Amino acid sequence: MNASNDTAPLVIIGTGLAGYNLAREFRKLDSETPLLMITADDGRSYSKPMLSTGFAMNKDADALGMMTAGQMAIQLNAEIRTHTRVTRLEPDARRVWIGNEPVAYRDLVIAWGAQTISVPVAGDAQDAIFPINDLLDYGRFRVAAHGKRRVLILGAGLIGCEFANDLLQGGYEVTLVAPCDQVMPSLLPPEPAAAVRRGLESLGARFHLGPVLERLERQDDALQALLSDGQRIDCDLVVSAVGLRPRIELAKAAGLKVNRGIEVDRQLQTSAEHVYALGDCAEVEGLNLLYVMPMMSGVRALARTLTGETTPVSYGPMPITVKTPVCPLVVSPPADGSEGVWRVEGEGNDLKAEFRAADGRLLGYALTGAAVQQRLALNKQLPPVLAELPQVLSLKSPG
Template identity: 40%
Template structure:
């Protein structure tokens, strides 16, 4: 089916690859559908972004996406920044998005991006769906850091942790010396919540929060069928459970809540999800926690608070993320749930901005692709002299559990749990949550054959 006339496009929000030769049959795009023929209403199946967020992969012919191992790593960048520099700390989706946004609006300002790791660009949402798709960890890298930096005409320093920040002198202290900045953007991300475990194997758990973590997990999973225990049945936990079980591993989930995705879904819909995953062989231990992990005779023994014990080969933590605020706190920046920023995405100290998992916009942390992309655009516009405000719109959350597709949107905060079924079909339903004033507060849909974000937007906007 592949032809030299077909092209590949990458979603700049999440890294999804649209291959014209393959199309997107689940969204109604037949194989051979060219970019020009994609309807404007099409949405990225991973993040819900639009056709306009796709960029042509000019260096990668269809069916032959270039991988990092083929890239020659250049000599280490020695850029020390300067008063004219915009310095971005963090090479995750948030950090790269600011650099992309600056160039997209025509800014030629010198930019230095600093990463504590390799900084390669990959789709983090794809980590929890790669196994069943037959993708290796390397397949998830869409562009190596140096190629991406070259394309954007920015400087990048990889494997360079930032140790200290001195706002009075506008300087960063890193593991490779000091760096000056004129404007600073903090895209520090978040880390997995640590759990208090007992036992001689308490430290042998996997926290999968980036590509390096995922590579370590895959090394174990790829060696043969395993007994996998996942701590946490939230968004990431359920996605990993569905994916890992689909690759032939036996999965057990442990969560202190009484139904999966308890913060996102109504109980009735969550129970439907649990039944579907049960039918797939996934075992749930809800209303309890893992207290002890012991290793003996080549296998781990898990002990739960309710007294249940079982054997396992791998334990994965998916118990929620904690914003990385240590650098900000040591610097004296205001911190609440994350680094506190206003609607311009500026922190309590002028010329320092923050976004993504590490930032708290008027008390709310926005951890999903779509709002982070909008935050990056807001920062880019403010860095170039425009006055731009981040719009706090409801976020469509699509749960990547192919066994039972789900999506939800919280419109406003409420303490009520008065969910109502408004439509039910054989394999799914739509439910609405109303607040104490009778206003629509949230919408959730499940199981429908085509689960498009636009179906929720008409409720949420």
């Protein structure tokens, strides 16, 4: 592509929820600017949160996919390059490289998401450990799980518990192993965590909290997992749900500022002009929020910025609805460093936990079971995650 930067396209790297939703919002405001999307996978449009509902709904990867890359290209009036990896960013020249091909851009949006954290495991069955981070991952695991029944899940965080609930409802036997003393330790106080665990156990889940998986060996047609406390667990498949890490390697190599994620300002601009980051890979004023609500707030703000109306992103209260229907859960964790005390009330699995400051201000909550009905009232009391800035009076052209 030899276009000058003035006539070059908006380039979006990534066709997940962040990339496709940005493209849709951008096209509502600008139907003419050339749009190029680049993705390492097949470019199918799908909702990533649905990956942890597929077994309960008995849906394979094709059923979870909503539109093909070709259909999305027509809808968005865009060129979409699938199975294509960007190998280098060159912000000073306003171009990216695909192998030996330079691609110029007017503006670049990095929306390539996060990657699963892999844990080293000894033994001869590492290929039986499946991360599930996108539709292709889900499809591979779905094929491997056909005819099997015993699944070991590494991790008892949000994703691990969601997959456990889904697989249990899909008829599988599920065991969770994690080096923590409760489920979702970074999100929940002990009492709501115990409620979620009880709910999953009522479906048949087994928990081994504290040890880690040290070794995975093949045993005829099955697997045997050796834990660090000496326990052995027979299983057929292993799901890795130990967490996600924002993809920052190419950005760092290009000289962009990175921390946990790619550092961006309130306009989602990186340390380089005309380069933006959005979604799981972006760190906005120290916040790296791997959830749909902050991503959609960024989508709406960035689409306006890219069409000439500089718009800083802001995050209001952003509760997280966790897909554990056996024990419904909505949580709004207090910001890191918040000073306060958890107070819990309720019975059984119907709990309301409030995190309040010394002056009584509500800074976070966790609701389980029937108590989730109180979320709207509590949301009105929460402070914003990232406060709205005063109105920006001047407009900036993205070109």
